[in-house]
Amino acid sequence: MTCIAMLGYGTVGSGVAELILKNKNRLRKNIKDELILSNVLVRNLEKHKESDNINILTKDIEDIFRGNVDIVVEAMGGVNPAYEYVKRALQLKKHVVTANKDLIAEHGGELLDIANKNGVVLRFEASVGGGIPILKSLSECLVGNNIKGIKAILNGTTNFILSKMSKENMSYEEALKLAQDMGFAEANPESDVMGYDAARKLSILSTMAFEEKVNWKNIKINGITDIDTVDFQYAQGEGFEIKLLAIGEYQDNSIYASVSPVMVRKNSTLGRIENEYNAILIDGDAVGDVVFTGKGAGMFPTASAVFSDIVDIIQNKKEKGILFDYNEASVDTLWRKENKWLLRVNTRNRVDAMAGLSELFPYCKIITKGMYGLEDEVAAFVKSENEAVLDRNIETLREKIDCNNIKKMMMLED
Amino acid sequence: MTCIAMLGYGTVGSGVAELILKNKNRLRKNIKDELILSNVLVRNLEKHKESDNINILTKDIEDIFRGNVDIVVEAMGGVNPAYEYVKRALQLKKHVVTANKDLIAEHGGELLDIANKNGVVLRFEASVGGGIPILKSLSECLVGNNIKGIKAILNGTTNFILSKMSKENMSYEEALKLAQDMGFAEANPESDVMGYDAARKLSILSTMAFEEKVNWKNIKINGITDIDTVDFQYAQGEGFEIKLLAIGEYQDNSIYASVSPVMVRKNSTLGRIENEYNAILIDGDAVGDVVFTGKGAGMFPTASAVFSDIVDIIQNKKEKGILFDYNEASVDTLWRKENKWLLRVNTRNRVDAMAGLSELFPYCKIITKGMYGLEDEVAAFVKSENEAVLDRNIETLREKIDCNNIKKMMMLED
Incomplete structure (x- = not known):
């Protein structure tokens, strides 16, 4: 018999409780064990007075630690007080399963x-990609590979918003409002739309993939709040979509890590991921490209991952878990390979801008005003040997001509 | 220290040997163990006289069993003598890792x-989907799910052929020839093009997913040898592709299991899988749809999966492996849900055929002769409440009109 205590009884928590109940017989048959949910910590008992589990709910964290608990499931979210509770649970030799990306990105190593x-073991499969079995695949199934790169759509909310902007021509504000109405976005969407959520997940993923600690604070982060319908027109004109892409990639001796809106081919694996779906492409030196797709959030997808961590702990109780105490990686925020970029130069001086662009960039495809009708803009697809050179050229252009703003966006062709 | 013996030193075997060598340091660091390749069984010593591993090659199977071997990697392929060797290895309490789908589909349970x-443990991750981590994902990561269905492209050779027929307008014969020239198809391609290879993999996948033994001999199998360019014209006219699809799906109390050419939307997850790639879509009741994509064969993708099985055994030596001794499933070869189908009626009596089709099927979209110019054919997309009714209607049509052959193909709309 394995006793489980849970911290939090919201969406994820109640999903986990339901899966434990539903899989009772199967577990008994397949792993000859019984799972008992013995305690659940809630903030407000009153709110759950109709629950079937009312007799095991408690407001007192000491009830959790006092009990004869084998595994603590942390499903409260946020860094505090989750951090303190998880730490105490581990020190009391309880295994811990969590879906909390903020907690792991911040304190995972410790x-x-x-x-x-x-x-004891700390597991967090649900913290990245919801129900998609990506962390176990990385750490166990691809163990014979040197991981060369990761490209991923890790945030369902922003992917939903970008999908609606692309397919239904909505403005950012309209799409965000719809996402909120449909429950895909929080009332305060900052962590999603600014790219922080994806960056925390990329930090976990990259740390496991590259076996060096990729601190999420070192990742270059650009959200989607600056994306407008004209960006989509430029992208679509070339057969591309815009996705908030998390990229981790070995470049020489450092790891390039960024979360930013990137143009990807409409028909590419990542270009086709729509709405709230997530996708993770792993490039391993033995296996080649492997792609994992599924719902990156939601009650049961997340509970499915938490539940698999629980069963894993039961089946391998004595095994050491994931090691995470890697050295801090040298994180690079500039792309070092030759690449195409979209530049949008906001200026009243269109002729000078065009001249400047074509002088600075040997490959330069200028989009004429007539196409999308912006009076005060010159846009161009340019090629640059790396991002540092690109940035220098942008600076030169800025000095040369009278312009307000130059916006750049990466264009991934493969 | 873990001693590994290998049976076979062809493509897969030499890939595994290389990964063992390449990952030496990493394994020592991460799992504090050393892998030693101690013996390799080959058929012909002469052929490998240039090999770095010449000193551990043997033609005598007894050398393998005599040694102090922990894990036997079976990389010879085919049912015999692999079956006998694997059986003996297990009886001698050696763990076994194999990539051999024929062996597992035939004798896996035993x-x-x-x-x-x-x-001891028998593992076979590489037997389905090459380097794609699908079996472990199914049995461990999705353990909290009831699997409702599987739709998969499990054979890279046929997917390559169908891709070439679709994108480059090749005939079946031309595409097969190209596949053979490029090393994607064997000189004798029967097992691939007739669908047997995919059916064996579906049998393994379904048996694990549904926890009932799906015997591959009970699966409905149609290969791609009858697919012609006109099939692609009909499909493309509706925005569809043709894929050799392996389907396993719960229907009432039985499992529908089939391998056959199916029309899927061009832009769907499976419609977009091209050339030698494989893809497996799993529909779990908690997680929803999860899709795994990657190379389904080849030296290093396959070796990557074999290697992960080896590491798994080292890390969990005392654990019991997968259970496979399920009851024989009741396997259904008729699709029980409402669906659209393409019917191609080969007849000189076109007017009667059209009249018959539209009378028998309330939904009937007849493709007129002008479109693809077949003088002796009437084609139609029809809807039927299930496949049994469809087959009865086809029989009725056959009795009613003078026709040679009626070809049907399923059309999956989701």
Whole structure:
């Protein structure tokens, strides 16, 4: 018999409770064990008074730690007080399963260390990609590979918004409003639309893939709040979509890590991922490209991943878990390979801008005003040997001509 | 230290040997173990006289069993003598890793049983989907799900042929020839093009997913040898592609299992899988649709999966492996849901055929002769409440009109 205590009884928590109940017989048959949900920590007992589980709910965290609990499931979200509770649970030699990307991105290394020292396991499959089995695949199934790169859509909310902007011609504000109405976006969407959520997930993913700690604060982060319908017109004119892409890639001796809106081919694997779906493309030196797609969030997809972590712990109780105490990686925020970029130069001096662009960039495809009718803009697809050179050229252009703003966006052709 | 013996030193075997060498340091660091390749069984020593591993090659299977071997990697392919060797290895309490779908589809249940009785593990991740981590994902990561259905492209050779027929307008014969020239198809391509290879993989996948033994001999199997360029014209006219699809799906109390050419939307997840790539879509009741894509064969993708099985065994030596001793499933070869189908009626009596079709099928979209110019054919997209009714209607039509052949193909709209 395995006793489970849960911290939090919101969407994820109640999903996990339901899966535990639903899989009772199957677990008994397949792994000869019984899962008992023995305690659930809630903030407000009153709110759950109709729940079937009312007799195991508690407001007192000490009830959780006092009990004879084997595994603590942390489903409260946010860094505090989750951090303190998880730390105490591990120190008390309880295994911990969490879906909390903020907590792992912030304190993963330290918590895994505490877990290892105490002979217990900390698992967090649900923290990246919801129900998509990506962390286990990375750490166990692709163990014979050197991972060369990751390209991923890790945030369902922003992918939903970008899909609606692209397919239904909505403005950013309209699409965000729809996402909020449909429950895909929070009332305060900052963490999603600014790219922080995706960056935390990329930090976890890259740290596991590259076996060096990729601190999420070192990742270059651009959200989608600056994307407008004209960006989509430029992209679509070339057969491209715009996606908020998380990229982790080995470049020489450092790891390029960024979250930003990127143009990808409409018909590419990532270009086709729509609405709330996530996708993760892993490039391993032995396996080649492997792609994982599915719902990156939601009650049951997330609960499915939490549940698999629980079963894993039961089946391998004595095994050491993931190691995460890697050295801090040297993180690079500039793309070092030759690439195409979209530049949008906001200026009243269109002729000078065109002259300047074509002088600075040997490959330069200028989009004429007539196409999308912006009076005060010159746009061009340019090629640059790397991002540092691109940025220098942008600076030169800025000095040369009278312009307000130059916006750049990467264009991935493969 | 873990001693590994290998049976076979062809493409897969040499890939595994290379990965073992390449990952030496990493394994020592991460799992504190050393892998030693101690023996390799080959048929012809002469052929490998230039090999770096010449000193550990042997023609005598007894050398393999005599040694102090922990894990036997079976990389010879085919059912015999692999079956006998694997059985003996398990009885001698050696763990076994194999990439051999024929062996597992034929004898998987018995061999897993022997493994369990002897306290060792039999693993076969590479037998389905090459380097794509699908079996572990199914059995461990999706353990909280009831699997409702599987739709998959499991054979890279046929997918390559169909891609070339569709995109480059090649005939079946031309595309097959190209596949053979490029090394994607064997000189004798029967097992691929007749659908047997995909059916064996579907049998393994379905048996694990549905926890009932889906015997591959009970699967409805149609290969791609009858597909012609006109099929592609009909499909493309509706925005569809043709894929050799392996489908396993719960229908009432039985499992529908088939491998056959199916029309899927050009822009759907499976419609976009091209050339030698494989894709597996799993529909779980908690997680929803999850899709896994990657190279389904080849030296290093396959070796990547074999290697992960080896590491898994080292890390969990004392664990029981997969259970496979399920009851024989009731396998259904008729699709029980309402669906659209393409019917191609080969007849000189076109007017009667059109009249018959429109009388028998309330939904009937007849493709007029002018479109693709076949003088002796009437084609139609029809809807039928299930496949049994469809087949009855086809019989009625056959009796009613003078026709040679009626060809049907399923059209999946979602």
